Amino acid sequence: MTTFYLVRHGETMWNKEQRLQGWLDSPLSENGILHAEKLRDHLKNFSFTAAYSSSSGRAKETLHILLGDRQLPIYYEDNLREIFLGDWQGKTVGDIVTTHPDYELYTDYPGQFVATHTESFGTVTERAMFTLKKIAEKYPENNVLIVSHAVTIKCIINAILGRNIDQLWAAPFINGTSVTLIEKVEQRWLVKDIGNIQHLQ
16 A cells, blocks of 8 residues: 655745746745644654655755655656646736636636646646556555645545546645645555644644
């Protein structure tokens, strides 16, 4: 059995500004760093065989905090990056809402959202699940730590649960440094926990 500890990166400066990042980047905020340190302490008695991160700077920064002085194989994967958001990237939600009426479909009716200038949810799902399967083949009996992004994690959850894309944003919310627990048992994928923030309480 492979157990994935799937962590969303810590809060960033652009998260605070409600500015969409996608494949762009911004550094962790003070809270983002603090929350990652709290999760590092929470995970200190957990054993991991390998660590993976999205190739985005905010995810790599989070992973390095989580690992502390652990000596693990570390891998950076483009396929674990956030959804590509085209010309929405770097803009605030307020600016996007006034110029892109399809943003409401993206946030409220994902099943009706047609990706013309962004990556589709289906493409995110395919690349993320491809990577998880590859990791499970490499580490079939191990715990693996992964740092990724909110939409990517939501797509993974939705795929494993076999849900319609309209349910993509179903609660709980994927907060910064939250932990989602995924298991690969032989040919079965299981979601054991979603968006756990016990370390922040």
